[in-house]
Amino acid sequence: MAPSTTKQWTVEGQNGFDSLKFNEKAPIPEMGDKDVLVKVHAVSLNYRDLIIPKGKYPFPMKDNIVPGSDGAGTVEAVGKHVTRFKAGDKVVTLFNQGHIAGSLDSQSLSTGLGGAIDGTLREYAVLDEAGLVSSPQNLSMIEASTLSCAALTAWNALYGLESRALKPGQWVLTQGTGGVSIFALQFAKAAGAKVIATTSSPEKAKLLKKYGADHVINYKDTSNWGEEAAKLTPGQKGVHHVVEVGGPVTMAQSLKAVAIDGVITIIGFIGGAGKDQPTFLDCLNNICTVRGVLVGSRLQMEDMCAAIEANDLHPVVDEKVFELKNLKEAYQYMWDQKHFGKLTVKVAS
Known part of the structure; x- marks a missing residue:
């Protein structure tokens, strides 16, 4: 019954x-x-x-x-x-x-x-x-x-824009150690990509390394982490994909990290809102695609x-x-x- x-x-x-x-x-x-x-x-x-x-x-x-x-x-x-x-x-x-x-x-x-x-x-x-x-x-x-939610959102961030889908050897920037960011790290590494991850503590940095991150930047120690991420890529050209979880308060650094024709996928706003937010003109200046996804x-x-x-x-x-x-x-x-x-x-x- x-x-x-x-x-x-x-x-x-x-x-x-x-x-x-x-x-x-x-x-x-x-x-x-x-x-x-x-x-x-x-x-x-x-x-x-x-x-x-x-x-x-x-x-x-x-x-x-x-x-x-x-x-x-x-x-x-x-x-x-x-x-x-x-x-x-x-x-x-x-x-x-x-x-x-x-x-x-x-x-x-x-x-x-x-x-x-x-x-x-x-x-x-x-x-x-x-x-x-x-x-x-x-x-x-x-x-x-x-x-x-988290896994499918990460998958969509990396593969949902078919013309810019993640390819082996490309570079991905993830933020923090939340569910979407960790899934994005795992999916990117399985695809043969390089991953730069940001975090706030040495302990979490060790865990990110354990799960495959090629580089980890502590954003509390390095406020210009977007610029630093770009410097880590070949020719300092920037990353192909940014999985943006912070929202308005982290977008400025994400724009500094992204390569020409790269993709910034906004999936959340855990950082809240701030007065000094980038404008649409910044997307033009950086020649990138910024997209929002809902799972x-x-x-x-x-x-x-x-x-x-x-x-x-x-x-x-x-x-x-x-x-x-x-x-x-x-x-x-x-x-x-x-x-x-x-x-x-x-x-x-």
Whole structure:
């Protein structure tokens, strides 16, 4: 017999993490013909999850949402018209459930899991079969739960602009040790690229080296880290790809680091906003492409998962794993930036 209730969290209000409410017997929605019932085993958290209960998320969302975009689980049951999965299959969630291929549009933009559609921080989830991808066979549930947002965003940053897709021997600049940056480092090294990483501490620098960074710059010691990064490249021409996670406050240095015809992909704004921001004219002066991305499509995710399996890549996961009931503590742990790599929540065994 399929379960009728599920333990789950919801976001009720915008009063910070106190807006997170736990329900131990929430009803499981009725399955449609194209729906899949997924038993969620693990979830990973993103910066986006932290700012939703703080009222700072700029994209569509609904009231009393079940949070969480990232999840890995097992198919428990399928609707009568489901063709992509069967009971027992291991799956991971797609961030924008309606983004199958090509560019985002207004419709697919409004299908963000954990924002516009109930997300993964629950024991059981009913999801359309189109919004799921087969899990790479080489990953555990905890590892697979990290792929939906950070990994796919990094993949899109490096490969989403097809005319400028990353090539072997090119140079990539990553910022910090968050999930997207670490995935970008791993994907770039697997592709035969050179990586310059920035960080704030000698301890994190050692870890970045461990995971393959060719050069590490401490941005607290070197304020002009963009210029220094460019100097490290052949002929001091600059890097081909910048994975920009800081936003406005780091863009000036990213523009100094990028090569002519290079690409700066803006994927976040964890550095906040500042008054002295670069202008559009700076993009012209540096002759580069600056693009913003919101995760990626299912087609990209399928390509990414195939690459992860083929290269036996394993996500970098923080050693601390939280239980579902302790979600508020997990949010605070991540907000305090105590994590390295992806922070995960164990939902079901």
